[in-house]
Amino acid sequence: xxxxxxxxxxxxxxxxxxxxxxxxxxxxxxxxxxxxxxxxxxxxxxxxxxxxxxxxxxxxxxxxxxxxxxxxxxxxxxxxxxxxxxxxxxxxxxxxxxxxxxxxxxxxxxxxxxxxxxxxxxxxxxxxxxxxxxxxxxxxxxxxxxxxxxxxxxxxxxxxxxxxxxxxxxxxxxxxxxxxxxxxxxxxxxxxxxxxxxxxxxxxxxxxxxxxxxxxxxxxxxxxxxxxxxxxxxxxxxxxxxxxxxxxxxxxxxxxxxxxxxxxxxxxxxxxxxxxxxxxxxxxxxxxxxxxxxxxxxxxxxxxxxxxxxxxxxxxxxxxxxxxxxxxxxxxxxxxxxxxxxxxxxxxxxxxxxx
Amino acid sequence: xxxxxxxxxxxxxxxxxxxxxxxxxxxxxxxxxxxxxxxxxxxxxxxxxxxxxxxxxxxxxxxxxxxxxxxxxxxxxxxxxxxxxxxxxxxxxxxxxxxxxxxxxxxxxxxxxxxxxxxxxxxxxxxxxxxxxxxxxxxxxxxxxxxxxxxxxxxxxxxxxxxxxxxxxxxxxxxxxxxxxxxxxxxxxxxxxxxxxxxxxxxxxxxxxxxxxxxxxxxxxxxxxxxxxxxxxxxxxxxxxxxxxxxxxxxxxxxxxxxxxxxxxxxxxxxxxxxxxxxxxxxxxxxxxxxxxxxxxxxxxxxxxxxxxxxxxxxxxxxxxxxxxxxxxxxxxxxxxxxxxxxxxxxxxxxxxxxxxxxxxxxxxxxxxxxxxxxxxx
Numbered sequence: 001x002x003x004x005x006x007x008x009x010x011x012x013x014x015x016x017x018x019x020x021x022x023x024x025x026x027x028x029x030x031x032x033x034x035x036x037x038x039x040x041x042x043x044x045x046x047x048x049x050x051x052x053x054x055x056x057x058x059x060x061x062x063x064x065x066x067x068x069x070x071x072x073x074x075x076x077x078x079x080x081x082x083x084x085x086x087x088x089x090x091x092x093x094x095x096x097x098x099x100x101x102x103x104x105x106x107x108x109x110x111x112x113x114x115x116x117x118x119x120x121x122x123x124x125x126x127x128x129x130x131x132x133x134x135x136x137x138x139x140x141x142x143x144x145x146x147x148x149x150x151x152x153x154x155x156x157x158x159x160x161x162x163x164x165x166x167x168x169x170x171x172x173x174x175x176x177x178x179x180x181x182x183x184x185x186x187x188x189x190x191x192x193x194x195x196x197x198x199x200x201x202x203x204x205x206x207x208x209x210x211x212x213x214x215x216x217x218x219x220x221x222x223x224x225x226x227x228x229x230x231x232x233x234x235x236x237x238x239x240x241x242x243x244x245x246x247x248x249x250x251x252x253x254x255x256x257x258x259x260x261x262x263x264x265x266x267x268x269x270x271x272x273x274x275x276x277x278x279x280x281x282x283x284x285x286x287x288x289x290x291x292x293x294x295x296x297x298x299x300x301x302x303x304x305x306x307x308x309x310x311x312x313x314x315x316x317x318x319x320x321x322x323x324x325x326x327x328x329x330x331x332x333x334x335x336x337x338x339x340x341x342x343x344x345x346x347x348x349x350x351x352x353x354x355x
Numbered sequence: 356x357x358x359x360x361x362x363x364x365x366x367x368x369x370x371x372x373x374x375x376x377x378x379x380x381x382x383x384x385x386x387x388x389x390x391x392x393x394x395x396x397x398x399x400x401x402x403x404x405x406x407x408x409x410x411x412x413x414x415x416x417x418x419x420x421x422x423x424x425x426x427x428x429x430x431x432x433x434x435x436x437x438x439x440x441x442x443x444x445x446x447x448x449x450x451x452x453x454x455x456x457x458x459x460x461x462x463x464x465x466x467x468x469x470x471x472x473x474x475x476x477x478x479x480x481x482x483x484x485x486x487x488x489x490x491x492x493x494x495x496x497x498x499x500x501x502x503x504x505x506x507x508x509x510x511x512x513x514x515x516x517x518x519x520x521x522x523x524x525x526x527x528x529x530x531x532x533x534x535x536x537x538x539x540x541x542x543x544x545x546x547x548x549x550x551x552x553x554x555x556x557x558x559x560x561x562x563x564x565x566x567x568x569x570x571x572x573x574x575x576x577x578x579x580x581x582x583x584x585x586x587x588x589x590x591x592x593x594x595x596x597x598x599x600x601x602x603x604x605x606x607x608x609x610x611x612x613x614x615x616x617x618x619x620x621x622x623x624x625x626x627x628x629x630x631x632x633x634x635x636x637x638x639x640x641x642x643x644x645x646x647x648x649x650x651x652x653x654x655x656x657x658x659x660x661x662x663x664x665x666x667x668x669x670x671x672x673x674x675x676x677x678x679x680x681x682x683x684x685x686x687x688x689x690x691x692x693x694x695x696x697x698x699x700x701x702x703x704x705x706x707x708x709x710x711x712x713x714x715x716x717x718x719x720x721x722x723x724x725x726x727x728x729x730x731x732x733x
Binding site: 079117331 | 394404523598604605609612
């Protein structure tokens, strides 16, 4: 049997742990299997860039961040556009068949899963694995990479406390999460943020101001506000993404966090600063939780392959590793539910969501 | 009082919630939960994971029903569960976990319920109803809604895929073989052709999914779901050969990736035989028809949301293939005490009903007043 492994989209801690688990499981349980690494994600499958992997490749990478296979972003929308008489999808399918793959493991986020579903629909045997620091893949309680990013984002907020308190400032910490607020919500609570703003709950500037003033009047000279990249002003809730970007540009603001910080500074009369941890959240070594999760997911996925189960993606549900059909997952986003217990707990301890 | 009918098919669990008042019902809510049961099969049995997903979907529907104040619900399933070898185990597990009993509906009953739900189209000139299912294709003449007027082709999408399709979707060659086979079967069934039917009414989840893909492909607008046959032919060709075909299906109906192209090929063959002037798609079907049947017959394995769930604590006896009896009911009254309706075989279009019926397809009401379709009771 010939299998390929590719890592696609944004990198995150845990990718190498999954690669290791797949490799070791196959070597231990099906030693005749040939394992190939596909370079730089779908770009490698399009261009036919594969390399044979051996047992040595899977050693010493459990606790290494990033991906040993490289990665790239190849948007789903571009996969079926005509290009020199063919399409990227056709090239991938052709390479899959020409090389004689029996299965490809695709480690990636929502977009990767959509392309994986496309490949499966065209006859390729695909098994997906849910990778993202955003934790927004449908059908799984957690994605690998999320907890590592959570640890990092939480530490950022932790560290900001001392400087915020020392200077009596209101600090806005912008956390990754363009569409969903899982990382911001969890890091905000874990880091002790006073206000948490996530895309799922549009926020009102006046409500944020009220929450800040309540704390100040209560004797707290500083505030920590965790803001998701994709947080939305209630006045812009009906805007399209381009319209919001335009609104920011016209005011010379990079993100809504800058807009919020400036408004608070002007209207609440407190000193503000914006902190953007950015890609630090993706970097570094995977946490213990992510190493464990990645190992479980990777091993399970390898067994799915040996059992002949394709067109599925591994998942963790209620603590158990299982799988979902790719067609059930592709194109869907797991948003933070409005009635989430986590949000309820946050509100009950006095955290404001700006609504 | 609010009733719900929940339907398990191969690619989704869909349900309606209706406000029931006396003998009439008005559908006030519809929803669908993606459930690709085909992907959770192990041979001819539903896997443990598939059973988990099914239970989860049923519970999600129940939760929604509770939130909407539903008092009685009915859980039905058609070919998707009819064909699995381990239905008994799946049924017991689902009953244990949800308190709901799954009632299997056979192809003929499906046909009857489809007709009941779409009786408004009976006033259309030379109209025929078509439902493409996993295990059968039903073709019902509105002018003769009896058993004689209803043809069942004893194969469906699952059968065609098993016979002709190697991968997930048919290739161009495989599609040609499917078309030839269907053409032959339509001729063997001695179905009318070449304009015998002026209007084709497509019903069922698969046909509706085909329409969604068609609407995207043809960029149609407007509330009424109509299909232009020439455009449909182009879509069918696209689905069987062009790059981008999978992306089109995955965009609008990802859970039907296994069925959609084959269904389009079948429909093409049917349109070619019938050469209708109009093709419309109805989003009313088995659920609405079954609800009407329940209201008129007082039968059905209901789940009561008030108090303890019906038969929840007992291992449920497997009740397979229980068809709507069509027998005269023992009681002349319904459980709520109202007299049951009597049926008259419809010979001619009733002018006084026509006006009302004309409007029926425009909205999602299940209307029983003034209908005189024999279907459930013979």
